[in-house]
Every structure is written in C-alpha cells, then in structure tokens.
Amino acid sequence: MKIRFERQPFQEQCVGNIIFVLNNFDFENNNTSDLTKGLKTLYENTDIPPIPVKLKDISQELKLDVLMETGTGKTFTYIKTIFEINKQFGINKFIIFVPRKAIRQGVLKNIELTKEFFYADDKYKKYLETYIYEGGVSSINGYLRNSDELSVLVLTNSSIDKKNTNKLRQANEFFGLTGNALDEIKKLNPIVIIDEPHLLKGKKFTEVFKTFKSLYIRFGATFPQEQEHKISNVVYVLDSINAFKRHLVKKIKVNTVYSRADSLKLIKTNKKKKTADFVWTEDSIENRCKTIRVNEDIGEITGLTEYAGISIVKIEKDKAYLSNMREFELKEGFILSESEIETMIEQTIKLHFEKEEKLFNKKIKELSLFFIPHVDDFRGNNPKIKNIFEKKYKEIRKEFYDKTANIQYKKYLDKDFCPVSGGLAVCGGYFSGDKGSDEEKEKMGTDLILKDKEALLSFEKPLRFIFSVWALQEGWDNPNIFNLCKLTNTSSQTSRKQQVGRGLRLAVNQSGNRITINNVENENDFYGINTLDVVVSGYEMNFIEEIQREINDGSFALCREYIVAADLVGSGFNEQEAHKTIGVLEDNKAIEFNESENKYLKKPHFEEFIKNNREKFNFLDDEKYKQLSDACDYKSRTELYVQNGLKKTKVAVRPKKLEEFKELWETINKKAQILYKDVDENSLIDAVSEKFNKEDINQVSKQIVTKEYDPKTNSIKVFKINNFGVPDFFKDNKFNDFINEFRDKYPLNFILNLFRKIDTQRIKNDPQKARDILNKMIKDEIHRNIIEKVDYKFTPEIKITSLQETDGEYKKSIDSSALGLRCEETTAVNENYLYDKLVYDSDIEKTVILKDPVEINGCKVTVFAKLPAISIPTPYKNYNPDFAYLIEKPQGKKLFLIVETKGYYSQEDIPPAEKQKIKYAEKFFKKLQELCPNVEITYKKRLNKCLLEDLIKEFCNETK
Numbered sequence: 001m002k003i004r005f006e007r008q009p010f011q012e013q014c015v016g017n018i019i020f021v022l023n024n025f026d027f028e029n030n031n032t033s034d035l036t037k038g039l040k041t042l043y044e045n046t047d048i049p050p051i052p053v054k055l056k057d058i059s060q061e062l063k064l065d066v067l068m069e070t071g072t073g074k075t076f077t078y079i080k081t082i083f084e085i086n087k088q089f090g091i092n093k094f095i096i097f098v099p100r101k102a103i104r105q106g107v108l109k110n111i112e113l114t115k116e117f118f119y120a121d122d123k124y125k126k127y128l129e130t131y132i133y134e135g136g137v138s139s140i141n142g143y144l145r146n147s148d149e150l151s152v153l154v155l156t157n158s159s160i161d162k163k164n165t166n167k168l169r170q171a172n173e174f175f176g177l178t179g180n181a182l183d184e185i186k187k188l189n190p191i192v193i194i195d196e197p198h199l200l201k202g203k204k205f206t207e208v209f210k211t212f213k214s215l216y217i218r219f220g221a222t223f224p225q226e227q228e229h230k231i232s233n234v235v236y237v238l239d240s241i242n243a244f245k246r247h248l249v250k251k252i253k254v255n256t257v258y259s260r261a262d263s264l265k266l267i268k269t270n271k272k273k274k275t276a277d278f279v280w281t282e283d284s285i286e287n288r289c290k291t292i293r294v295n296e297d298i299g300e301i302t303g304l305t306e307y308a309g310i311s312i313v314k315i316e317k318d319k320a321y322l323s324n325m326r327e328f329e330l331k332e333g334f335i336l337s338e339s340e341i342e343t344m345i346e347q348t349i350k351l352h353f354e355k356e357e358k359l360f361n362k363k364i365k366e367l368s369l370f371f372i373p374h375v376d377d378f379r380g381n382n383p384k385i386k387n388i389f390e391k392k393y394k395e396i397r398k399e400f401y402d403k404t405a406n407i408q409y410k411k412y413l414d415k416d417f418c419p420v421s422g423g424l425a426v427c428g429g430y431f432s433g434d435k436g437s438d439e440e441k442e443k444m445g446t447d448l449i450l451k452d453k454e455a456l457l458s459f460e461k462p463l464r465f466i467f468s469v470w471a472l473q474e475g476w477d478n479p480n481i482f483n484l485c486k487l488t489n490t491s492s493q494t495s496r497k498q499q500v501g502r503g504l505r506l507a508v509n510q511s512g513n514r515i516t517i518n519n520v521e522n523e524n525d526f527y528g529i530n531t532l533d534v535v536v537s538g539y540e541m542n543f544i545e546e547i548q549r550e551i552n553d554g555s556f557a558l559c560r561e562y563i564v565a566a567d568l569v570g571s572g573f574n575e576q577e578a579h580k581t582i583g584v585l586e587d588n589k590a591i592e593f594n595e596s597e598n599k600y601l602k603k604p605h606f607e608e609f610i611k612n613n614r615e616k617f618n619f620l621d622d623e624k625y626k627q628l629s630d631a632c633d634y635k636s637r638t639e640l641y642v643q644n645g646l647k648k649t650k651v652a653v654r655p656k657k658l659e660e661f662k663e664l665w666e667t668i669n670k671k672a673q674i675l676y677k678d679v680d681e682n683s684l685i686d687a688v689s690e691k692f693n694k695e696d697i698n699q700v701s702k703q704i705v706t707k708e709y710d711p712k713t714n715s716i717k718v719f720k721i722n723n724f725g726v727p728d729f730f731k732d733n734k735f736n737d738f739i740n741e742f743r744d745k746y747p748l749n750f751i752l753n754l755f756r757k758i759d760t761q762r763i764k765n766d767p768q769k770a771r772d773i774l775n776k777m778i779k780d781e782i783h784r785n786i787i788e789k790v791d792y793k794f795t796p797e798i799k800i801t802s803l804q805e806t807d808g809e810y811k812k813s814i815d816s817s818a819l820g821l822r823c824e825e826t827t828a829v830n831e832n833y834l835y836d837k838l839v840y841d842s843d844i845e846k847t848v849i850l851k852d853p854v855e856i857n858g859c860k861v862t863v864f865a866k867l868p869a870i871s872i873p874t875p876y877k878n879y880n881p882d883f884a885y886l887i888e889k890p891q892g893k894k895l896f897l898i899v900e901t902k903g904y905y906s907q908e909d910i911p912p913a914e915k916q917k918i919k920y921a922e923k924f925f926k927k928l929q930e931l932c933p934n935v936e937i938t939y940k941k942r943l944n945k946c947l948l949e950d951l952i953k954e955f956c957n958e959t960k
Helices: 009-022 032-044 074-089 101-113 115-120 137-145 181-187 203-209 240-245 298-302 338-361 384-403 407-416 438-444 446-450 493-501 523-529 543-553 565-570 575-587 606-612 622-633 655-668 681-692 735-743 748-757 760-765 767-789 843-851 912-931 948-958
Strands: 063-068 093-098 129-132 151-156 191-195 216-220 234-238 251-258 265-270 275-282 286-293 312-316 319-322 327-329 367-371 427-429 465-468 481-486 531-537 591-594 599-602 650-652 670-675 702-710 715-724 791-798 813-815 822-824 838-840 859-866 883-888 894-901 936-942
Touching: 009 032, 009 063, 009 074, 009 234, 063 074, 074 101, 074 115, 074 191, 074 216, 093 101, 101 115, 101 129, 101 151, 129 137, 137 151, 137 181, 240 543, 251 338, 251 543, 265 312, 265 319, 265 327, 275 298, 275 312, 286 298, 338 367, 338 384, 338 407, 338 481, 338 531, 384 407, 384 427, 384 465, 427 446, 481 493, 493 543, 523 531, 531 543, 565 575, 575 591, 575 599, 575 606, 606 622, 655 670, 655 859, 655 883, 655 894, 655 912, 681 748, 681 767, 735 748, 735 760, 735 767, 760 767, 791 912, 838 843, 843 894, 894 912, 894 948, 912 936, 936 948
Parallel strands: 063 216, 063 234, 093 151, 093 191, 129 151, 191 216, 251 531, 367 465, 367 481, 427 465, 481 531, 894 936
Antiparallel strands: 251 702, 265 275, 275 286, 312 319, 319 327, 591 599, 650 813, 670 791, 702 715, 822 838, 859 883, 883 894
C-alpha cells in the first residue's frame, strides 16, 4: 500500500502565512527588521485567521514560530514549506534539527513518503534530496558541493553539541580546507527547521546554534517556557481545542484499571500556603479534587472513610505527610504488580479484538502500542511482559476466532503464527538501544516499526502490537494506533499529551486514504473509526483529566474553567472592554471570584447568560461579542473532579467582633498532640483479633472503567464499566511487607502477637480494606480501654484554619462552605455574631444563631461564632466543636464557653462514636484550662431542647 496525501486547508494556510511574512525578506543579509515588518503586516491582515493577541509578541530574533497540535501533520507542513520557499525565493539549502534519532528516522520516512506527491505537483516538479550525518563527514559531501540541488540535512542536536566527538566541528582535510564542516555548512546560509523545540533548548546546543546566522523556523505543539526560548514571531496557530473541533485528530477514551482500594492521590502541593491538592475516585467512576490544609480531616473533606480522623501534619515541596505516618509524593512513581500488568494487557488485547474485525471490514489495519518499564521486559532472557502478552493473546484470540464467521478475517488471523518457528508474529518492539545488523533488526521487527510505515499498515504484515520504553514518543507516530497501554510511569507532565499523540493521527485504509470527516457520512461514523483507547492503571486515576487540562492549557480560545480580564485583553479586547465585561458577568452571577486561584470561576449558567443577553454587552462590537460567545462554545471544565457549579458564597468577618473574638480563638486554637500511657496489650490483642475474625471481607475483583473524551463538547463521559478477575495481591510482594506497615505504628511484639491470632485469608482477600479495619479496630479498642490514660501536650503555635491566611493573618471574608452546607444571604443575624450571614448545617444550629439572647442574668455575650474546623486530635478521629462564646460577667471577668450542639432530644440518642469524641473534647479543654489559669474555659454539650441560658447559668455557677 501507499499512503496518499492531500492538500489540507489548514496546512496550506500555515505555509501561506510563512511565505507572506518572507515576501520582502532579504535572505542574503538576514535582516530582522524585514521579519518585523512582515509580521506586523500579517497581524494586520483581516483576510487570514487571526493570531491570538497573546501570541503576537515580535522579538528581534531571526526566526518564525508555528504552533501546530500533535497529530495534525507538522512534518508534512514543514516539508511543504521547504518546497514553497524554494519555489518562491530560490533557496536550495535547508537543515532540519530534531532531538532524537527515532524522530530523525520518522522525518526521513516522511520525506520519502511525500517524495512523489510533491514531484507530481506541477508547481514544484522536483525532489528533495536528503542527507544525514552518522559520524562521518563524507556522508554530507553532496550537500556541501551540489549548490543547485534542493537538499536538506537532517541532524540531531548531538551532531553539533559535543565538540570533542562531533567531526562536523573538527578540522577536516577531506575538503582541502582549514576550517571544519560545520563552518562550511553555515556559509551556505541554509534555512533551519527546528522540530520539537521544547526538546532543543540545551545549553550546549544553544551555544553552537547561535553561531548560525540564518533564518530558522520552529514547528511544535509544545514550546519552551524559558524566556530565552519562549514562543514569539508566531505565523500560524492550530491549537489543541481547534484540532479536536475541526475533526483533525482522533477522539480519546481512557480505560482505567482499578485493583486497589486506596483511591487517594496527591497532585499538587503549596508549602507556603500549607495546602495539598488530592484527587480521589468515587465509586471508581468519577474523580473529585480538593485542596486540603494542614490539620484538616482528610476523611471529612473527601468522604473516604479510611481517612477519617487523618490529617496532613506537614507539607514539603512535592510531599505531604499524614498523621497516620503515611506520606504522599507528588512525583511518586509506581511499579505495577504482575497481576495488574496482566489485567491491563488483557484489557488492551480485548479492546483491540473488539474493534479489529469491524476495522478489517473497512480495510483498515489496527495497531496497538504498549509503553513498558524496561527493555528486559520484552527482550530479555525472561521477558515478563512479553510472556504475559503471548499467553493472554492466545487465550483472547481463540475466543474471538471461534465466534467470528468472517472467513477473510480468519485468514488474516491465521498469519499470527510464524510458519517456520510456530511462534507468535504479532508483536514487536523498538528500543533506543537496539543494535545489530539489518537482518537482525528485521528479525526483531525494529526496522518495520521505525522505517517502513506503509508495510506496517499493510494486512500482509502480521505485526500489530508494538512495545517500547520511551523511544517512541515525540516524532514517531502511526495513524493506525487505536489502543495505547501505559504500563509504566510518565516521565514528565508534557509527555502525557505526547504519548497520546502517538495515536491521535486519523486512520488510513489499505488504499492509503485517511479517514477524514469529509469521506464519511456523519460524525458518528467518523468517531466510530477515529477513536483512541488508552489503558492506564488506577495509580493514574486522573489521566484523562490531565490530558484535558493539557488540551485547555495548549489552547488560546477562552475555553478554560476560569476567566480573568487579562484573557480578554489577550484576545483583542481593550482594557476598558475587558474589565467592563468581567463586571457584567460578575454582577449577573455568571462568574464568581475564587480567592485561592485569584481568578473568576465560570458558573453553570455562564453560557446561557452570554448567549441570551446581547444587550448587556452593547459596548462590544459584533466581532468581540462573538469571541466572548466562543468562550461558551468551547466551554470546558478543566478537570472533571473539580466541583463544577458549586455555589460558593463569601461570608464577611465583622472587623470589630473579630478584635473581640481573637483572644478566645487564639486560646482554644492551639496546636495539640495526643499522648498515650501504657496499654493492656494482651486484652487489646484478644479484643481486636476476635472482632477482626468475624469481619466479612470479600475477595476484591478487578474493574475496568472506560471514560470517553468528547472533542465536540470538550468533556468526559463514562462509557462503560466491566468487572472481571481476582487479583493476587501478594503474588509479587511478601506478606511480611503488609505486617511491616503496622510495625511502623505499633510495638513489634504487639503486632507479631496480633497477627498470630487473626485470620490472614481475610487480609489476602482485600489488603486495603483489611488494613483500614485493623487500624480502626486498634484505635477503637485503645479508646475503649484508655480514655483515662489519654493526655494532651500543647504548643504555643496557633493552628491555621480557614479563618486565617497561611501567614496567620485573619481574613476579611471566608467561603460559606467552611462554616456549613446551607447559607441564607438575606436572613439578618444578631449584631454580636462574628459573621454577616447565616450559615449552618442543622436546624438547631440555625436556631442557635438567630435566637440565642445577647444578655443573660447580667452576663453579656460579647461575641459568638460558628467555628471553622479546628480538629481536636482524638484516638477515634479528629473532632470539631460547633460554637464558641466570649462572655463578660458583670464585674468584667471573661468566660470562654465552647459548645457542641446536637440535634438529639436526650443523652441516650447520641451515637456511641459521638459520645467518644465528646469525652475526648472534655479532656482536651480541661487540660487547656490547666494551661491557661488566667481565663475561664469550659466545654459543654447542648441538646435540642437545651437553652443557652441554662448553659450560662451552669457555667457561671461552676466558675463562682
């Protein structure tokens, strides 16, 4: 087969823009002022798709930048650019710099594949000769000597950045010259193409490249962030969102394989603010994300019962330390167990077979790509991953082979086995260290994967499953990658998008034609073919959300979850229009300011409001109003696990009341550590083991959750859920490792004796659940036996809560959610209440805030407040009282009253767990009173019918 190429309007536009800018460029003298004039004229041209204002930065560098999304044909576009510059301006010599040999090979292959296409174009009628440098200067002699030949020298950065080993930079008598080959290349004044610019910014390469005085053009989907290399002089933009919207790339589905009960993952830390962002999964389907502060109860915030009472105790760069002695690391790697690898390979093979026959009938060959941890997993003496693949492939192949009635498809599958050896011929690998003769590489499948794209796409070749470590990233692609399985870590944040990019190109059939939106009947047919399935482990539960974030970050439409005036200015609004637009949106509650992000959050009715209220934006012309409307069309919630549309109301803190409240707050909100005395070990072991052995801990099953990225709406949908298989958690990891987790928290003898008495099969059924149950049981039994043996140790340091900034300064306002679930903005509250709005969780709290008296028997309630979480530590879980009162007696003495408000009618109605917490709170405040003898502190519980008057009378009588 031969891949057929066709003119794509967006690629033609890109090349046209480059030629437009270069029309008056002096190629002999390479004057930057000519570029500046050309760029300014381009930016003023209303006949072309506009360049985003934020990218209209004109630098004095001798370069042009093209931003083009992965999978849309950057290589084809810059090859066409070479032909067009040659045609228009007579330039013959070009250089292409790439960062890796695998990318270089891909470029060479693309030049070869397009050779006849460009020659057949009456406009060009010539071939582009290619030269590569392989360590010997003689290989580029033709490039240097044939001045009239249209030619390109394809180099990696390593060809020039190592003076001692690069012969291009060494004096060489081969040319009869005193200089070196690189100097001779520079004299040709070649135009340079930079491919993958974010990977070509090394110090040594930059130093040498600066000695080139030629024009260079960078083509990339990703550009460096460093000032020295940042994007500028942009001539064309095809960003991520538009690539999806215009059906130029495949749709994405992500299949997440869950086999762990622990679904919490750290994704961001802020040491200065003492916060950490965690993502977790609810019911293995939807992801949620929250920012959690030091000392806040993770279980309470996330709803994950296994983290109840557990808080963050310390935050470092990229790390969060929890109170249960566990630590999370932002760049935490993962090593999949054999069971997890087997499940993911099995799922990928099934996905492959579910599509293959349908694609076969449409004359499309399906390929699948696996990223694996180590070369030895596929090439070694005992290639673990290859062995698993072959075993699973044979099992699944038989299932699909037996049930199909398609004779032609069966004949295709009959080629799966080598006729000589009988071994599987469907899988091969490419690794950067692959060496050997051409014959050896052919045997391994290396050349077929890397060099012969058309043969790989043919039904004649049985190879359909490709394995690589990271060699097949940027620069390598195949249009018929329909499944991508990720069995190893991601090397960087940008590589997620690059990995998915390996399979984003539109599929090609056996006639060499791409399956575009123009040659199918409708969008459903288009995505029925052009969909990429990505298989990841539960360790990367937020993979698709990260891809979506990268898509949004790589786009220049107003499509993000947040909006600020600067975004509008960057899109062409003037300052007045931008700020006025933000004002209208805020006044009509279409956006809401988020303090932590310092941006405005788009509310759920953002789109509806803009599209139905043109008159409110009469200060905008039609073009700018359309641009604002496009922010709706491209609407995207950057990460699914962010709570979209959650109503967040700001509650003001009354300044005068705050001054009175500070003394009370800073007295009760001291950091505290819980201390334990000796425990009766034997009775504790008996009690825990007896209860644990009665627990019903079922065997965990594996679950596959498939999510689908819909490029039309830029949103994620759950596609399907499948359950299958039973993991062996201790197949690779010794059971002792599980026991050792408890040894870090409890005395060794206690743990060893405990594990002698418990049923270990229950642990093997579900280690995570067993771990959580054991931890809770031990804590419960400790609590039951040692309430009188618990003590508290206080430090002078004040805990930072949602009432304060991270530096301890008190906020002027806080989110209502920090105080309660319900907020009534129009209901008046008493003047001695700390906040200006009514926020509460229960009816009794509402009654307390609205109806409690200000003065009782000569005792004046100066200020009272519903408390933000202060998290008093207890063995059971952290505890938060509800209200605090500052009371002044007639003689001026101050009393501090802390109240737990319960909506129960009697003491007997309070659940045992609540009673336990109350007991610890009583001990906490009693100890606090001992440390603060100059003030009177007491803690009371208040049931439904109890009046504040009764509590204060009781309090005053106790403190006489």
